[in-house]
Every structure is written in C-alpha cells, then in structure tokens.
Amino acid sequence: MHAPAVLLAAALAAGPLAAQQPAVPPPAAGGLTIRLVAPASTPGGAAVYVAGTFDAWNPADPSFRLLAAGPGVYVLTLPDSVRGRLEFKFTLGSWDRVETDSAGRDVANRAVTVPPSGPATYDATVRGWRTGGAAPRAHTATASVTVLDTAFAIPQLGRTRRVWLYLPPGYAASRRRYPVLYLQDGQNVFDAATSYAGEWGVDETLDSLRARGDPGVIVVAVDNGGAARMDEYLPWKAVTEHIGGGDGGRYVDFLARTLKPWVDARYRTRRDAAHTGVGGSSLGGLIAFYAMMRYPGVFGRGLIFSTPFFLNPRLYAMARAYRQRRPAARFYFDMGAGEGVGDPGLPDSAMVRSQRAMVDTLAAAGVDTARDVRDMLRADGQHQEWFWRREFPAAYLWLFDGPAGAGRAGTGDTRRGETGGAGRPGAFSASGG
Numbered sequence: 001m002h003a004p005a006v007l008l009a010a011a012l013a014a015g016p017l018a019a020q021q022p023a024v025p026p027p028a029a030g031g032l033t034i035r036l037v038a039p040a041s042t043p044g045g046a047a048v049y050v051a052g053t054f055d056a057w058n059p060a061d062p063s064f065r066l067l068a069a070g071p072g073v074y075v076l077t078l079p080d081s082v083r084g085r086l087e088f089k090f091t092l093g094s095w096d097r098v099e100t101d102s103a104g105r106d107v108a109n110r111a112v113t114v115p116p117s118g119p120a121t122y123d124a125t126v127r128g129w130r131t132g133g134a135a136p137r138a139h140t141a142t143a144s145v146t147v148l149d150t151a152f153a154i155p156q157l158g159r160t161r162r163v164w165l166y167l168p169p170g171y172a173a174s175r176r177r178y179p180v181l182y183l184q185d186g187q188n189v190f191d192a193a194t195s196y197a198g199e200w201g202v203d204e205t206l207d208s209l210r211a212r213g214d215p216g217v218i219v220v221a222v223d224n225g226g227a228a229r230m231d232e233y234l235p236w237k238a239v240t241e242h243i244g245g246g247d248g249g250r251y252v253d254f255l256a257r258t259l260k261p262w263v264d265a266r267y268r269t270r271r272d273a274a275h276t277g278v279g280g281s282s283l284g285g286l287i288a289f290y291a292m293m294r295y296p297g298v299f300g301r302g303l304i305f306s307t308p309f310f311l312n313p314r315l316y317a318m319a320r321a322y323r324q325r326r327p328a329a330r331f332y333f334d335m336g337a338g339e340g341v342g343d344p345g346l347p348d349s350a351m352v353r354s355q356r357a358m359v360d361t362l363a364a365a366g367v368d369t370a371r372d373v374r375d376m377l378r379a380d381g382q383h384q385e386w387f388w389r390r391e392f393p394a395a396y397l398w399l400f401d402g403p404a405g406a407g408r409a410g411t412g413d414t415r416r417g418e419t420g421g422a423g424r425p426g427a428f429s430a431s432g433g
Helices: 202-211 226-233 247-268 283-294 314-320 350-365 383-398
Strands: 032-036 049-054 067-070 073-077 084-091 110-114 119-124 144-154 159-166 180-183 218-222 276-281 301-305 331-335 374-379
Touching: 032 218, 032 350, 073 159, 110 119, 144 247, 159 202, 180 247, 180 301, 202 218, 202 383, 218 247, 226 247, 226 283, 247 283, 247 383, 276 283, 283 301, 301 383, 314 350, 331 383, 374 383
Parallel strands: 032 119, 180 218, 180 276, 276 301, 301 331, 331 374
Antiparallel strands: 032 073, 049 084, 067 073, 084 110, 144 159, 159 218
16 A cells, blocks of 8 residues: 655544543654554554555554553654655554544544654544454445455465456356456455445446446456555565565566466456456556556556556656557556645655656657547546546546547546546545555
8 A cells, every 4th residue: 555755635634632641752853753542452562553645555664663652552753754744544564453433434544744844743542443343344345246266376476365356247148258357456446345445336337337238347356465565566666765666577477477367267258458458546556557568468458547657767668668559558547636745755746747757658659649548637536545436437438448539438538637526535545555
C-alpha cells in the first residue's frame, strides 16, 4: 500500500486526543514525536506501527514501530527528514488490524504538518482496532461476483492469494465470449467488507452498464499481498527509501503465464491482447503498465490510475523501446491535478509530471497518442478509492468499446485537460499507496 515518495493528501483532521495523556518521555531531538494512547483491547505485547505518506503506507515497517512507554502508551520520534504535511494511520502490523473508532468503523487518515525545523509532538488516542470484537462490515459484492480461490497459488513467488471473479449477468445462459480485465488490489474492487477505505464498485458499475446494453466483460481481481504489496507491485527497487520493490517481474509472470491461462481454460474468454486488459491504481497502476510493457502480446488494454512512475524510472526506458502492435494497444491514464502536492518527499506536481512524461515517452516511441491514449487530469481528483470508482466507467468503456477514440466514454473527458466537479472528501486508501 506506503518513504516519502508516495503520496498524497485529503484534508481530514486527526482523530480525537485523549483528555489526559499519561506521562511519557519528552520529545527526542529530531522531527515529530508521536505519543499514542492505545485502547484496552490492544493485545499484550502487541507491536504498534504508524503507516503513512512517509513510508509509503507500509503497515508493518520496522523503522516506524512505536515503543512501549508505559501501560497502553507508545512513543516514536520520526526521522528529522520527515517534515511537511503528513497523513497516517496506526496499525497492529497489517491493514486487517488498522485503527477504528469505538464502534469498529473505519476512521479517516490522520493529518499533521511538521514545521521545517525543530521538534514537534503529536498526541493521539486510538479507540479500537479492526480485530478483537470490531463490528463486521456488510458485504456489498453483487451476485455476479465469486471468489475463485482464497489461496490461489503464485508459483513464481511461492505464495498464495485470494482471487475474485466477476461474470457478466447472463453469462451462464449465453455462448458469448468476453474480454477480460485483470485488476490489482482485489480487496478494494468489489466488496466494502474487504476494502480499506471504500471499494471501486466495479460489479455494480458493470451490472448497470450491462442492463443498458453493454456487451460485458469478465473481471479477475487479485488481492494485494499486504506487507508484500510494494515488493510485488514494483519491478525494481524503488528510488526512495522504505518502499522496497523488486518482485514485480515475477508477479507479472504469474498474471501472464499462470492466471490468464487458467482463466482462459475455464471461461469463455476472448484471449487476444486486444480483448485482455490489466489495471490498477497507484502502485497497482504501475505494475499494470509494466505488464503491458513486459507482455505486449498478452495485455493490450491498460487502466492506469494515479501512478507514480518516478519510483521505477526504468519504466521510461521500457516505454522508449515499446513498439505498438496491431491491433493497437490502448492506455487510459487518469490522475487528480493535485495529487502529490504538499507531500514532503515530492516536488509539487511530480505525480502529474510523471504521468505526462510517460505519455510523451510513448509518443516518442511511435504510439499514436491521439488515437490510442487518454491522458486525463481531473481538477478535483484525489488519491482515493472514491475517485477511482468514479473514473472507472469511462475508462472501461473507452478501453473496450469499438475503435480507439470512438468509444462511449462521452462524459466531457478531455485529453490533457482539467475537468471540474465538486470534490468529495475521503481518506487516502491505505491499500492504494
């Protein structure tokens, strides 16, 4: 999900403070000292972490583990280099054990601005954890969604993963073959009960479009690997600290060589690259783009949202060497105009420049960007699930409907233009850093 490079900002305030904080050590020399009061439900000896924009939302980064300073009290001083506006949450080592409110509901990202120099403190109280009696969340996946396997083997990595399947309404009664879209961060694709900060609602969107005459698509969504997400979604080690990476090649080999053949053998799919898409947001978008570069004969449609290409600059070299196939591949890039602005580890507009530099690189390689690429910049867009959910229908329709550029995504989209619209508040998704 996770060194200051990834990311991004809602404007939601921090959680409530304790009325009285127990005595704890004074702030250490350096940057921000976090002093946390944990709820009584915290297991004895629990490891408590802070995950946020400064460590790419890694829920179990040993460099950001708080130390016990008394009964129910934990303290950590962040490195002096971690300054500016920060967003974060507390965890017990995974996003399945993230902080909640007293009723077990999700809470917004905490936010604080650390001054340019000198020590600072942040006092926090956690009311509950997503564990130990938290109220279960209602499932929202439609009848079109099933779980293929809760432990689908990834032989390339020696791991297993939950994999979801969406079949269009009417699939069983037809003989039609369908395109397939492979999405990352499967926890957030269909079901609010498994998501971190909201789901994309892909099933509801596609069911609705199908009822209005859309031919339909099969969607295969692969859960991320939790603490392994950064490693699996980055082909090479990231250029910034604390992020990791390097397993992305083997993960994409799994998508192309194991998962896709398995799906094609069991479902009525259109197997060619022109009818096979891959997509995701943030690092999920990065690994989707890499999949298109590594396997251009397999993946010919790319849904690439809010993607920090600068974390793996070698992607630009791959794009320079890319040669468009026939029929042509399509790339749908989409991002909020303010993503990354104010992040202490990024120059302003680095995220936007990252996307546009990739589009320019594809153009220099000979890709017809007027026909085969959409480069969307949304004035109100944010690095959050609500934004990706809103953008999904137009991206899907353009990627899979008819000749490139002639699709049904007529929603006021403009290439390299900003669109207006009222912004929606919401917390940055810990699963999509």
